Amino acid sequence: MKLPGNSSFSSRTSMPLRKGRETAVLISWRAVGSSGTITIKCKDLLVLQLEIPGMEECLNIASSIEALSSLESVTEMYPFFYRPSHLTLSGPWGLSSMEQYYKQTERLWDRWRISTVNSDYSVCLSYPSAVIVPREVDDDMLIRSARFRQGGRFPVLSYCHHRNGMVIMRSSQPLTGANKKSCKEDELLLRAVIDGSKLGYIIDLRSAQQAQQARMTGGGFESKSCYSDWKRFHRHHERGKVVQESLIKLVEACSDPSHSVDRWLSKLENSKWLSHVHSALCTAGLVVECVERDGHSVLVHGSEGTDNTLLVSSLAQLILDPASRTVTGFLCLLEREWIQAGHPFQQRCAHSAYSHARLKQECPSFLLLLDCVWQVWRQFPLALEFSEALLLRLAQEVYASNYGTFLCNSEQERCAAGVKENTHCLFQSLLRPDIEEQYLNPLYEPTDLVIWPSVHPQSLQLWTGLFLRWTEYAQNMEEAREEVWSIVKEHREQAGPDRTNNMLSTHCDTLTPFENLMDELTIL
DSSP, X not given: OOOOOOOOOOOSEEEEOOSOSSSEEEEEEEEETTEEEEEEEXXXXXXXXXXXXXXXXXXXXXXXXXXXXXXXXXXXXXXGTOOOTTOOSOSOOSSOOHHHHHHHOGGGTTTEEEEOTTTTSSSOTTSOSOEEEETTSOHHHHHHHHHTBGGGOOOEEXXXXXXXXXXXXXXXXXXXXXXXXXXXXXXXXXXXXXXXXXXXXXXXXXXXXXXXXXXXXXXXOOOTTTOTTEXXXXXXXXXXXXXXXXHHHHHHHHHOTTOOHHHHHHHHHHHOHHHHHHHHHHHHHHHHIIIIISOOOEEEEOSSSSSHHHHHHHHHHHHHOGGGGSHHHHHHHHIIIIITTTOOHHHHTSSOXXXXXXXXXOOOHHHHHHHHHHHHHHXXXXXXXXXXXXXXXXXXXXXXXXXXXXXXXXXXXXXXXXXXXXXXXXXXXXTSHHHHGGGBOTTOOOOOSOOOOOOSGGGOOOOHHHHTTXXXXXXXXXXXXXXXXXXXXXXXXXXXXXXXXXXXXHHHHHHHHHHHHHHHHHHO
16 A cells, blocks of 8 residues: 555546545556556545555455445435444534524624524525524514525524624525515515614625626525615625636646646646635625724625625634634534534535536535635734644545534434434534644634734735645645644743733743744745
């Protein structure tokens, strides 16, 4: 068996694998005398080569891998059979819920309420059973608003800002259609959101032309005549196939070490992956500016409201909310805004960038989020409690996991499949003290300030820790980072736990060389 690598491999026979989350997306084999070689290209971008003595054994192993990678039923997948000794299936599943978020956010208690109108998932298949909505809007109004929104995703609360009480809402597009239909209940719902404020902002994640074209197929946007208290901005975001193709091109460029520098840079630019990162961070910054600086509430939506909408709302919260920058807070954010909010993980992560299959519903939206978070982490090495290691772990788990957290496409599907009763929760496992420590950032210094990431082209860089993860270069960088972490930890232990503010300031100044070294390691 050869060590992991991304070297090119030419085979006489290839066997593309069908849908499966457990292992590879493509295997190929060739005969070498009386033995055979199997190449397995995995979803986490790892490439394995297996030297198998005997052609019959080689073919049997290849067929077994293909069969195990082509499971059609969720309940046949490995998370339903994973039973580590240190975990138990009894007890609560997950970290957070909308009910818990509501209880923890005192600013919501006067004007907002928990609605269980979707308790049986009949109003919206992709929403959780409980959502936070304005108190003066009853459930009948919510049902009518859901009928007016694509997929039933009516406007719900995503975040309440701790400084001024302004909120971030999310939804799908309104179904105005070519006849410019309207919905009084939907208008009243949004009017209740701003409740006396002069203005709210709608961030539409499509260009104005795309929003107009959507009306021809039954979709649309909020017209000024019906939503006079809301001002609409359009910010174009690519989605679906375009983003998936971008990832494929990037992985292709990173997998071929034979490129010259000019060729490599050209392929990197042509992939346009960093353009998607730039768009996401720019729009998240706009949302933050509306909430923090202008003091207005925001509604974010695109078309379906299950991809770019969640991406932008999550990034905005990371920038705004200090609690979301802790390990627990970040995992709770992902649970609320992606798992419970109905991101279709099963559809979006069906294959990796190596796969020859091109499914319409595939899109690396979650991977794009992790890349954006990494850009923030690189620019603010003290602001996030977690390290790059946590982001890399999540990037791997979303495509192939022992846990049930990323199974299915919605909470409704997870309930039907018995995911919570029969699988373990990844996030709970990550927070076990012995495991959490390996994902902590030793440089972390909490701050209540909003962090404003730079979106200038020179500020955004390729996430080498992910896309060049299996190269010798990446392994050397990991060893260097571990050495830096050990030095920083030793320095902190010597400083002692009882530090005054003055000592803290001095300590931060002392750490500057370490921070600079970490930044250099990231850039190299």
